[in-house]
Amino acid sequence: MAISPTLIDLLALRFVLASGVCVAAGAAVWAVMTLCRRWLPGVAAQRSVWLAGQCTIAAAFVLVLLPQNERLRLLPPIDVESLSATGAPAGASVAAPAPDNAANVVSEPPVGRSWPAWGAQAWLLVYALGLGYTAIQLLQAGRALRGLAAAGDARHGDGVQLIEVAAPISPMLFGLLKPRLLLPRHLRDFDASQRQLILEHELTHLRRRDLHWAGAGLLLQTVFWFNPFMRLLRKRLSWAQELGCDSDVLQGRPPAQRRAYAAALVAQLRLQQQALPTALAFSAANNAGAVAGRIALIRDPAAAPRSRWTRIAAAAGLSAVLAASFAFQPTLATPSASELSCTALVDAASGRRLRYDGQCDERATPASTFNIAVALMGYDSGILHDEHAPVIPYKSSYTTWNHEEWRTDTDPSTWIINSTLWYAQQVATRMGEERFQRYVEGFGYGNRDVSGDAGKHNGLTQSWVESSLQISAAEQVEFMRRIVNRQLPVSGKAYEMTARILHPQTLSNGWTIYGKTGTASPVLADGRDDGTRQYGWYVGWATKGGRTIVFARMMLDHRQETYAGLRVKQAFLRDVASQLDKL
Template sequence: MELALSIFATFAGFEPLALRFALASGGCVAAGLGVWAVTALCRRWLPGVAAQRSVWLLGQCTVVLAFLLILLPQSERLRMLPPIDIESFSTPAAAPRTGNDAATPATVTPAPAATTTPQTYLAWAAQSWLLLYALGLAYTLLQLLHTRRALHALAVAGNKSGVAPVDTIEVDAPISPMLFGLFRPRLLLPLHLRAFDADQRQMILEHELTHWRRNDLQWASAGIVLQTLLWFNPFMRLLRIQLSWAQELGCDREVLQGRPPAQRKAYAAALVAQLKLQQAPISTALAFGNVTPATLADRIALIRNPGKAPQGPWVRIATLAGLAAVLATSLALQPSLASQSPTLLSCTTLMDAATGQRLRHDGQCDARATPASTFNIVVSLMGYDSGHLIDEHTPLLPYKPTYASWNSEWRADTDPTSWIKYSNVWYAQQVTTKLGDARFQHYIDSFGYGNRDVSGDAGKHNGLTQSWIGSSLAISPDEQVDFLRKIVNRQLPVSVHAYEMTARILNPQTLDNGWTISGKTGTASPVLADGRDDNTRQYGWYVGWATKGARTIVFARMVLDHRQETYAGLRTRQAFLRDVATQLDTL
């Protein structure tokens, strides 16, 4: 039991990956069904095309590509179905609306006690599937290794005959003539072939050497690797079997080309006789009799009448177009996952502050948005560096009725500590106004902050007071962590006092797992084309850094979702502390 809990704890840090992996697994099975349907139609109406090995290997590649594309978070932009809203399965009581997103106590409240919800069940199921996939992959690889050892043992026990351009070994075993070994091809010939007549032996040998000349070992190996990677997908196995079938037909066609009917008849008799003598075929080898009763009829039909495959390019183009259509459809019709809410845009990115190594990078992290109240970190650095801010409680600025007062907490005299705690807009505006346009722009440029555009609303000349509030200034989560890393490593052109006081008023808190979190939330509405705020959606930010011992991790989490009772910045912070911060030790 303890081992199981330990395994699940390890996989818990990969919850977003596990959910996306489960979605990609289901998507590739659906893609496999589509590919199998296209290739089945091709086999029925275009048998000459279906007999080409490239069709079946391309089919496998299409399924694998569908899996990989669905796995990529950027592919969510291409999907037409709405996201799976996990939270819609339950209806928790909404938290009261308290005003601004930061208008809550600055202390980090303990994460709520773990409860079993549909989201929890889904996370467990996804993590279980990821573990099961790893175990299944390991088992499949062991099976391949066992088969390779069995073939090697047969080769060692046999006697070299030296009658072909590849190593030829006669073995006293009821096997089919087979070619194996990707890097060192070897041909195994059973001793019972000596009972066949000379023409039959010659054609059997020619069949195996044709596999060698056509590089069928490489084609078969590629099919086996793809099937192994997606071992859970039944259509990958079917496509790989059909690839083997097409390879056998191709070699039969070349061996029989120009031969008289008597030799074709002898060849068919040898095939039937060999099928009776062989044991179960070995999938990692290319064997003369490697057929099933279901495919034997096709080979006998070809032997009787070896027609030529169509050479026209249009039928092949049509087949490729069909596979491409399956790939595009499987990608477009896969829903994305919304792990917390009906999220329209999301990103979670974490980076090691010392090395710059990305530890997690999920979602649309290159999408820019207004920084909202996260910009107060920038204002704090500028204010303390310029001397307009002194310490945690100086200056204390008096409230005036003309100031913005969206929240009751803003209608009071404010110092730097309460400003950060309540994200007081008018206090930040007083600091930036004292800086002036030129110095304000100079700081933003030297910080390399976002798009560096602090011009404000078009034609209103309000950049000093509005540029970071749903206006001209925009920044992506990737740019946020780059900026935060400069703060942690003290690479910005500001004073030591500015660094120290900014860190102090952010009121860092230590979690139960020993990590100390310094962060800032932000909430803002997108701006519509007519300049009005979109009251149906909200951006939510939570950015900062986490420290434990000598290690520091910078982070940024950003979402765009539908407006709810609580502010998006608060929800984003709570989700980060619950789902990510508790797992920092696993990164």
């Protein structure tokens, strides 16, 4: 299945937006945690709150990528419909087709990515490269640890494999699936009680499942490598794990053992190399300031009280950050953000799919695109004669929906231009229910249900307008293909006259477009029209030389000032029709 440049650009832009929100959420989380540390020092030893901070940032990133409830957001959507193509803006009007038989030459805007679209693509590349580089670093660290383990002397003890190595490292616990403990040979020079406390520290990590906590934090830091606050929070998670183990190991021990433990920390710091990120090291902080902080807490354990209120306060702050990131994050208002969309193009001769993007099998009301079918019926049955006959006089009893252009006498040509509903209703009424149903069946049109609204017996005049008759974009394309190949049970005149009143437009790339728009509202469960959303259709065929491509483009999105059908047509002419030569 082909992926459209517009869809790729939109996904890239959404990823950029999510990245920005992720960094902003990271700054907010770090600010909240800094305040918590100031007012509640016990937060420093709570590993759960630091990992929760990382998860909050990740959730803010994911929320941007998920479908969102517009009622809960406080910022309006960003209109980026035109970011994937330079030239005319998304709302620019398309030249109106000429009402006569001649082709109307239309100069479509040039297609190409704008700088935001190129920038988004570049960021995707940078992110992928950064992710790959970070992953390689982790693999190298893991390989280094396995190399150290392979070169050491192994023995079993206390439920874990103990490996003594000659390298000047810190005691390290590593391996999620198969935990192993690396012990430097220089520990033999430490006091026996110090060696025992250091070993107990690492085994406490094992019992607390700190490897899993550290692994989760490292994974989040890796995925969001671009966010500096992820790295800061992961370091604080490591710090909290060390403080937690210190507290558990020294609980109830006399001051002499506490002093011996602190001395072992200092001695180890002087001997060790840089700790590897995939392991839990006894002196993981590896800097004098951090070790000094640990020693202070070892000497005075009351300075870091552990209370559920620290977790509650931190959780409340993180929840507020997540709620704010959801409510205030911007989103993109584009066709791909619609609830339902499809772009389908098929080679008319072979039936080969050239492009099939979106939910092309989902049915919806055909709206005014059904006028193509009504025109075929009208010309085949003799109700319609040519482009300008018959002229049906306007009556005040006809449905106009406040369309001023509908309040006038109308012929076939102006009917198609203005999508005048009452004219199509008059053609169908003159045709009669039996013949109308027979045509729909012969056309194989959608679900072929022309019964209309339940209990109202209005199928002849209303079935194709937000009612019983439904059709998918895939079925629209097949219907167009049968028109182009003249495979419907209608006369040659019906094909020729229908094509004429569609007022073909010839683009500057030489393709001539025959198309019809359609706009309608979804129907709510209580039978009322949905005032917040609209279906937009543009269906037809394009010809150049001896080749013909049939197409259908449809979307369901939020109601805007311009009709959805017109917006879909403009997007098609700008983003798709100009690239037909490449299909």
